[in-house]
Amino acid sequence: MNRRMLMVAAVLATALVSSGCGSDGADGAQASSPSPTPTPTPSSVLWAGEVCVARDNLTAAVSALGRNLSYDVTSDRSALEQIDRQLRLQVLSVADAANRVGTTLAAAPVDFVAANDLVMSVTKAKDDASEAVDATTSSLDAMMSASDILTGVAEAGKALVSAKAAFEAGQALVTTVTDATSTAKGELQEAFDAAPQCQDASAS
Secondary structure, X not given: OHHHHHHHHHHHHHHHHHHHHHHHHHHHHHHHOOOOOOOXXXXXXXXXXXXXXXXXXXXXXXXXXXXXXXXXXXXXXHHHHHHHHHHHHHHHHHHHHHXXXXXXXHOOOOOXXXXXXXXXXXXHHHHHHHHHHHHHHHHHHHHHXXXXXXXXXXHHHHHHHHHHHHHHHHHHHHHHHHHHHHOOOHHHHHHHHHOHHHOOHHHO
């Protein structure tokens, strides 16, 4: 009886040792397999993607402004307050988006000399948009601080005129950035071509 028990114990021990060795071998093989190192994205491609994101944000801001340029300017103080709330927010969004475009372009990699030409080509349109936004906010300030409703209505009219100028300048800036990125040459164009944010969604 004792001999049988010893034989069974020996068989079990052998089986456990064999299974343990097999497991260690598999784990060792997995641990020794090196994981692939991802290739870092070039700084030029990252920058190009940021430019396209800034351009798209500007497009959205300009479009939002263009949808609300037909206000009913009446001799009602509440109507003027509505114009101030909506129009001020929209023109400031355009100004912020335009500034982001300029800031992003100026952060081009130092070896991208051609990016300087890109910055110069959009500066005029950006300045025009900023100037129109400043005129709009000044008219809105005058509208809200007017001592009588007639003066307020007159300033509201001025604000709408300058807001339309901001819309047109914003459109011109979007066009300038789009044209500049699509007609770039050499390494600059390669960066825009490689950035996923710069690909036309409709083409996919």
